[in-house]
Amino acid sequence: MPELPEVEVVRAGLAPAVTGARVAAVDVLDARSLKRHDAASGAFEALVTGATIEAAVRRGKFLWLPMHTDAAPGPRALVGHLGMSGQLLLRTPDHPGDDRHARIRLHLEHPEHGELRVDFVDQRIFGSMAVDRLVPTVDGEVAGFSAGVSGDWARSIPTQVSHIARDPLDPAFAEAAFLDAFARRASGVKRALLDQGLVSGIGNIYADEALWSARLHPEQPAASVSRRRAGELLAAGREVLQKALAEGGTSFDAQYVNVNGASGYFAHSLNAYGRTGRPCPRCGTPIVREPFMNRSSHRCPRCQRLRMRRAAR
Numbered sequence: 001m002p003e004l005p006e007v008e009v010v011r012a013g014l015a016p017a018v019t020g021a022r023v024a025a026v027d028v029l030d031a032r033s034l035k036r037h038d039a040a041s042g043a044f045e046a047l048v049t050g051a052t053i054e055a056a057v058r059r060g061k062f063l064w065l066p067m068h069t070d071a072a073p074g075p076r077a078l079v080g081h082l083g084m085s086g087q088l089l090l091r092t093p094d095h096p097g098d099d100r101h102a103r104i105r106l107h108l109e110h111p112e113h114g115e116l117r118v119d120f121v122d123q124r125i126f127g128s129m130a131v132d133r134l135v136p137t138v139d140g141e142v143a144g145f146s147a148g149v150s151g152d153w154a155r156s157i158p159t160q161v162s163h164i165a166r167d168p169l170d171p172a173f174a175e176a177a178f179l180d181a182f183a184r185r186a187s188g189v190k191r192a193l194l195d196q197g198l199v200s201g202i203g204n205i206y207a208d209e210a211l212w213s214a215r216l217h218p219e220q221p222a223a224s225v226s227r228r229r230a231g232e233l234l235a236a237g238r239e240v241l242q243k244a245l246a247e248g249g250t251s252f253d254a255q256y257v258n259v260n261g262a263s264g265y266f267a268h269s270l271n272a273y274g275r276t277g278r279p280c281p282r283c284g285t286p287i288v289r290e291p292f293m294n295r296s297s298h299r300c301p302r303c304q305r306l307r308m309r310r311a312a313r
Helices: 004-018 044-048 175-183 189-194 204-214 227-246
Strands: 022-028 057-059 062-068 076-081 086-091 102-110 114-122 128-136 156-158 288-292 295-299
Touching: 004 057, 004 062, 004 086, 004 102, 004 114, 004 227, 022 044, 044 128, 062 156, 076 086, 175 227, 189 204, 189 227, 204 227, 204 295
Parallel strands: none
Antiparallel strands: 022 102, 057 062, 062 076, 076 128, 086 114, 102 114, 128 156, 288 295
16 A cells, blocks of 8 residues: 555655646546545536646645635545555546546646646555545644645645644654654554554555664554654654655555656665565564564564563653
């Protein structure tokens, strides 16, 4: 599933092409990709057609395009969730339309770039697009990463995303509040990192990498970790996200690509995730893979030992 670096790469690629563009037409090729759209608010096509896109914004793994539309009252946004295999691909108007996994097409008219097309392609149909209301952010800060921070939309967030916590790269991320909440968690540290209500954008890949860097066992109870060590884990998470972002994200197959169809190459920099049986880059001990919820954890059994004794605070 795309995590923060992959979604940010997509957002950054879309931003210059969609900001200021008018949606000339919409093709819904598979209504299953509208499962998160509330039809009571209006038909998807009617709400989007004729709208002007203001920006491309991201919080955690969620991406949205604030837009001005005369088809509905109040500020709205086109919300895209990539799910497991969703892609948002920039196309020329004459690009062949025979992709059998294309679910929704947006035909755009940009004042500088002319006619463009954005194809929402989703092989497994776990992703979605929806038009949603924008509501003010709880903390009054800019809602997420965007190409700019001006306009009424800047401190507004879609209702579908409003419950998602800020991510570690967000300038408005409240580190002290995160550490306070982390210290109250009885669950293991990996479960805490994957809780999008506590901190967003970190999925299975980057949780394993952050825990390897901080030398913490995935099942180490969060409440047993000292505040200093929790801060080190957060710093490790930031570092791995920033490095993955610089390398275009992690691609293990053709399901994650950027808006131009290119793969990221952070997979070559992984220290733990997906390296079962290979030597730990730090100590040489073979990396192990262990069941975790409905997926797996990867760790070094020597560097990342489970220590149940409660740390002094």
